[in-house]
Amino acid sequence: MLAEIITIGDEILIGQIVDTNSAWIAQKLNNIGIRIKQISSVSDDKEHIMSALKEASQRADIILITGGLGPTKDDITKKTLAEYFGVGLVENKEALENVEKIFRRLRGTLSELLEVNKQQALVPENCEVILNKNGTAPGMWFNHHGKIYMSMPGVPHEMMYMMEEGVIPKLKASLKLPFIIHQTILTAGEGESYLAEKIADIEDSLPSYIKLAYLPKLGQVRLRLSGYGEGEAKLKSEVGEFAEKIVKRVGNAVVALEDIPLEKAILNLMAENELTLSTAESCTGGYIAHLLTQHPGSSKVFFGGAVSYSYELKESILGVKNETLWQHGAVSKETVTEMVEGALLNFKSDYAIAVTGIAGPDGGTPEKPVGTVWIGVASKEKTFIKQFSFGNKRQQNIERTAVAALSMLNTLLKEYKSK
Numbered sequence: 001m002l003a004e005i006i007t008i009g010d011e012i013l014i015g016q017i018v019d020t021n022s023a024w025i026a027q028k029l030n031n032i033g034i035r036i037k038q039i040s041s042v043s044d045d046k047e048h049i050m051s052a053l054k055e056a057s058q059r060a061d062i063i064l065i066t067g068g069l070g071p072t073k074d075d076i077t078k079k080t081l082a083e084y085f086g087v088g089l090v091e092n093k094e095a096l097e098n099v100e101k102i103f104r105r106l107r108g109t110l111s112e113l114l115e116v117n118k119q120q121a122l123v124p125e126n127c128e129v130i131l132n133k134n135g136t137a138p139g140m141w142f143n144h145h146g147k148i149y150m151s152m153p154g155v156p157h158e159m160m161y162m163m164e165e166g167v168i169p170k171l172k173a174s175l176k177l178p179f180i181i182h183q184t185i186l187t188a189g190e191g192e193s194y195l196a197e198k199i200a201d202i203e204d205s206l207p208s209y210i211k212l213a214y215l216p217k218l219g220q221v222r223l224r225l226s227g228y229g230e231g232e233a234k235l236k237s238e239v240g241e242f243a244e245k246i247v248k249r250v251g252n253a254v255v256a257l258e259d260i261p262l263e264k265a266i267l268n269l270m271a272e273n274e275l276t277l278s279t280a281e282s283c284t285g286g287y288i289a290h291l292l293t294q295h296p297g298s299s300k301v302f303f304g305g306a307v308s309y310s311y312e313l314k315e316s317i318l319g320v321k322n323e324t325l326w327q328h329g330a331v332s333k334e335t336v337t338e339m340v341e342g343a344l345l346n347f348k349s350d351y352a353i354a355v356t357g358i359a360g361p362d363g364g365t366p367e368k369p370v371g372t373v374w375i376g377v378a379s380k381e382k383t384f385i386k387q388f389s390f391g392n393k394r395q396q397n398i399e400r401t402a403v404a405a406l407s408m409l410n411t412l413l414k415e416y417k418s419k
Contacts, residue, residue, distance in 0.1 A: 002037040004060035008067035033177035049080045067154030069137035071116045082124040089122040095138040096121035130166040134158045179232040183243045184259035185223040188407035192216045219403035263291040270301045278347035279305030280339040283357035318342035340376035359397045377408045
């Protein structure tokens with residue numbers, strides 16, 4: 001069963017707003033066994049919308065449309081749909097009562113209800129109305145020539161409520177849908193091509209109904225196994241068996257067996273083992289601490305840390321020796337070693353991360369060009385130091401440094417777990 005998503009609005013095409021609706025809808029449909037064939041964004045133009053609907057009907061069984069249902073003249077989706085299906089507009093009693101109910105709730109009176117607001121209750125005569133309990137624009141469900149069309153508001157919270165409360169249950173009741181089982185393996189520290197080569201034989205042995213996707217992102221690769229079929233238990237078992245083979249083959253690069261951010265996986269692992277963490281950041285300027293503390297419950301693991309840009313703070317807070325800084329420089333193996341061991345000692349955590357480098361775009365030298373970074377991770381038993389050479393883009397260097405540091409910490413934690 002294939003679906004296509006069409007988002008309508010000039011504001012999307014000029015970059016005024018980001019289309020988050022499509023990603024959310026795609027995820028929800030995938031969860032119930034409906035695969036997305038295509039996502040399209042079109043302007044507030046009748047011919048453009050008509051063309052998109054016609055093309056979508058040739059590719060997909062289900063066409064989901066968002067946007068263009070407001071009360072103003074530029075909202076033309078409803079009239080265009082009526083023309084597309086060759087029908088007129090009629091007033092829907094339930095939709096009108098919903099408009100009046102919302103006005104009473106928001107304004108306390110119907111005296112401000114304008115004719116343009118009442119027209120929100122006009123719908124194509126061949127549609128089934130799905131009420132919008134968070135707004136005045138009703139959802140419209142069409143069955144036409146064996147295809148399902150569903151038009152919804154573009155306002156995210158209105159669309160989301162309508163999807164979860166009305167559209168998804170109706171799709172599940174109307175269609176015989178297969179099961180889709182996903183298993184994500186989050187890895188870090190190994191490149192996509194290296195992983196592909198390492199597990200090539202496992203990938204080649206996958207049956208036709210199980211697919212493997214590589215999803216790379218700045219030092220991380222998510223390996224996603226997706227199984228499609230009728231028997232849920234059998235499918236889940238098979239996907240699990242292949243996931244187990246991949247995990248065994250990839251080894252310490254595996255961070256988690258779920259689709260979560262790298263830092264959240266680290267926090268979960270440390271919380272399970274009642275371990276604590278501190279940071280000493282120079283070139284990342286607190287970015288690693290930010291990644292960690294954006295997650296609820298991070299205080300169970302993360303003690304805090306220092307953003308020590310200057311020599312003075314590296315010395316006073318972390319205990320880096322003055323002669324180390326002047327002999328080897330802030331960006332050096334010697335300095336990052338003393339930073340990470342100083343954080344471990346002074347902040348009294350079980351593990352620590354330290355980073356120092358030249359984020360750019362200037363500040364580099366022939367010996368230490370922009371993108372040179374030293375990272376240290378340490379426990380009471382072991383200190384692990386590594387040098388990296390990233391590019392010349394500042395923000396990417398900061399993000400890559402954070403990912404590399406967390407990946408190194410993951411490796412150290414795996415050693416702890418194997419004890």
